[in-house]
Amino acid sequence: RYVLCEVVSEDPRCRQCIEDRTLGLAVRDAIARVHGDYGLACCSVSFTVKYLNAYTGTVLLRCRKDSYRLLCSALPFVRYLESRAQRYPCFLNTLHVGGTVRTCQKFLIQYNRTQLLRLLQTCTNEEERQCIQKSLLSCSLTEEQSQSGDEEEDDGTE
């Protein structure tokens, strides 16, 4: 199973230090706290961080089908990310659970589109509006090129 989640944090420096290893360790630690040795072993059999987007904070985790419920229930217990001896408070939002990477990718494209529209509605600055409109128009219409939909910017609106 593939779990798509989003890292939400108030600290802007947190975004820069998101790495797959730190995130994996944080999630494993949360599973160990919530489900103990048994849960940790159960979920860590084939647990990997498949995809990580530091700009948008999107993370795709992979785990076994039998233990994905343990993983999902432990995700709200991830309270902070630790890297280089600094702790950044954050929390994970689960967006989508899918069976393949393709379904998660399709969902991510749709989600990014709706996020862009939402950003357009909520942004107050004129030049930010122009920026967002330009990136919206430059999104390609075919679903194969999903990465162009990831052009969200973090310059102050979020």
Add this chain to the structure above:
Amino acid sequence: RRELPDGGARPNAAQFKQLVVTALRDLHGEVGAALPVDVLTYEEKTLSAILRVISSGLVKLWSALTLLGFYQNRRCAFRVLQTSPFLLALSGNSRELVL
């Protein structure tokens, strides 16, 4: 019914419950420690007790007790003598019944 052979220390009822909950927490985390376990009786002389747990939690409880190896730095072991859904059935062991 559980029997707990031990070296020297004799836990009282509260310490026994603490031991059980700690075992659950080690193996099954906070979810396991939150499992409602009741100690119905406890005999300090024989170190045996009757525990009650919801039937879906039996596997977790049994596995946690089996894997608990130490109490106050002394080796110990839990032996499960009998399990049954009825309390009355624990009063007699039908295997030792002499006809």
